Amino acid sequence: xxxxxxxxxxxxxxxxxxxxxxxxxxxxxxxxxxxxxxxxxxxxxxxxxxxxxxxxxxxxxxxxxxxxxxxxxxxxxxxxxxxxxxxxxxxxxxxxxxxxxxxxxxxxxxxxxxxxxxxxxxxxxxxxxxxxxxxxxxxxxxxxxxxxxxxxxxxxxxxxxxxxxxxxxxxxxxxxxxxxxxxxxxxxxxxxxxxxxxxxxxxxxxxxxxxxxxxxxxxxxxxxxxxxxxxxxxxxxxxxxxxxxxxxxxxxxxxxxxxxxxxxxxxxxxxxxxxxxxxxxxxxxxxxxxxxxxxxxxxxxxxxxxxxxxxxxxxxxxxxxxxxxxxxxxxxxxxxxxxxxxxxxxxxxxxxxxxxxxxxxxxxxxxxxxxxxxxxxxxxxxxxxxxxxxxxxxxxxxxxxxx
Numbered sequence: 058x059x060x061x062x063x064x065x066x067x068x069x070x071x072x073x074x075x076x077x078x079x080x081x082x083x084x085x086x087x088x089x090x091x092x093x094x095x096x097x098x099x100x101x102x103x104x105x106x107x108x109x110x111x112x113x114x115x116x117x118x119x120x121x122x123x124x125x126x127x128x129x130x131x132x133x134x135x136x137x138x139x140x141x142x143x144x145x146x147x148x149x150x151x152x153x154x155x156x157x158x159x160x161x162x163x164x165x166x167x168x169x170x171x172x173x174x175x176x177x178x179x180x181x182x183x184x185x186x187x188x189x190x191x192x193x194x195x196x197x198x199x200x201x202x203x204x205x206x207x208x209x210x211x212x213x214x215x216x217x218x219x220x221x222x223x224x225x226x227x228x229x230x231x232x233x234x235x236x237x238x239x240x241x242x243x244x245x246x247x248x249x250x251x252x253x254x255x256x257x258x259x260x261x262x263x264x265x266x267x268x269x270x271x272x273x274x275x276x277x278x279x280x281x282x283x284x285x286x287x288x289x290x291x292x293x294x295x296x297x298x299x300x301x302x303x304x305x306x307x308x309x310x311x312x313x314x315x316x317x318x319x320x321x322x323x324x325x326x327x328x329x330x331x332x333x334x335x336x337x338x339x340x341x342x343x344x345x346x347x348x349x350x351x352x353x354x355x356x357x358x359x360x361x362x363x364x365x366x367x368x369x370x371x372x373x374x375x376x377x378x379x380x381x382x383x384x385x386x387x388x389x390x391x392x393x394x395x396x397x398x399x400x401x402x403x404x405x406x407x408x409x410x411x412x413x414x415x416x417x418x419x420x421x422x423x424x425x426x427x428x429x430x431x432x433x434x435x436x437x438x439x440x441x442x443x444x445x446x447x448x449x450x451x452x453x454x455x456x457x458x459x460x
Contacts, residue, residue, distance in 0.1 A: 061159070062090050062168075063079065064161040065092065065093050067097060068122075070184055075266065076266075078439045130207050133234050138220075151172060159180075161179065161181060161236070169238065174226075186245060188253075242261055243260055244265055245364060246436045248429060248432040264433040269346075277343055277347075284314065286314075289318045291344070291354075293361075307332065309410040351369070351371045353372060353373075358389070360381075372422035374396050383397075393422065394426040
């Protein structure tokens with residue numbers, strides 16, 4: 058059996074896909090030591106892995122949220138800064154543990170550099186679409202915005218890169234976002250991945266890693282779901298909307314004959330005022346079980362939410378809150394599985410209602426979502442990911458230089 062060190066970042070969208078894989082590897086007898094922030098200790102320990110906090114000063118979930126809510130440049134700076142801080146401690150950890158394999162998230166640059174320096178084989182866990190070199194995804198407007206964000210940060214970017222090169226003592230890899238490994242697991246289907254020459258034989262598309270047993274139990278009054286269509290609204294775990302967003306949702310669907318479920322996150326429910334009778338509004342809901350029943354999902358477009366919606370064949374209205382979600386929304390819309398609303402910070406009730414009516418009234422959107430759901434399920438999920446990890450380790454045992 059293999060000894061595996063797993064280094065992840067403190068973000069639900071990065072951790073959640075890995076939990077069923079980790080649990081499956083533990084069931085097969087492999088030893089897993091999983092590094093992350095204390096916030097994620099309970100769900101990691103439920104997989105049977107040994108939890109270990111990062112040495113040094115890792116980024117927190119608040120740091121991750123601030124970066125992804127900022128720009129792609131902010132994410133890159135976070136990756137560089139945290140890698141420089143963590144690298145010495147990570148080298149010490151890997152030297153002490155002597156693992157057969159290191160798995161790391163595609164933002165965990167420090168772990169990638171430490172493993173490479175010590176000659177340990179690596180697998181990258183990629184919980185997003187691979188957008189590096191993706192054709193047709195970035196518009197001229199996007200490019201101008203990115204350049205406008207980057208130019209003022211050039212001095213800081215240069216300092217961060219120099220500091221990391223000094224700590225590492227070698228040239229950095231060509232790809233910093235995503236950080237890739239000797240082998241790479243991408244948690245989506247090939248049918249959804251935008252075309253890019255960057256993706257080659259080192260990448261395997263395993264689909265979403267979905268196991269309801271890996272989720273915390275959330276009570277929900279399923280007996281109240283007596284009306285159709287069922288519309289589910291959620292902006293995910295990172296983003297909370299202001300009162301106006303929910304008021305626009307109430308207005309958009311006040312006359313709907315169906316049922317509306319809202320997962321409001323940490324939003325103060327007391328500020329929402331009068332909630333229509335056919336709405337169920339909770340801080341959190343069992344998303345997988347809701348999507349099994351839903352006819353439409355109004356979502357921020359986070360990767361987990363997009364994957365889970367398609368997994369159950371549910372078309373989407375995507376309201377992106379940051380750049381990665383904008384790209385996800387474009388992929389959903391181009392595939393014909395939903396609509397993208399770039400609201401610029403404010404969603405109008407009439408736009409929401411029109412988008413919902415269009416998706417619910419045209420069966421082609423649901424048929425496309427169901428077809429893509431078939432592709433996601435066929436990709437194999439967490440059991441195939443575990444199979445591929447075992448196959449990689451097996452090849453190394455026969456041909457140690459295969460990595």
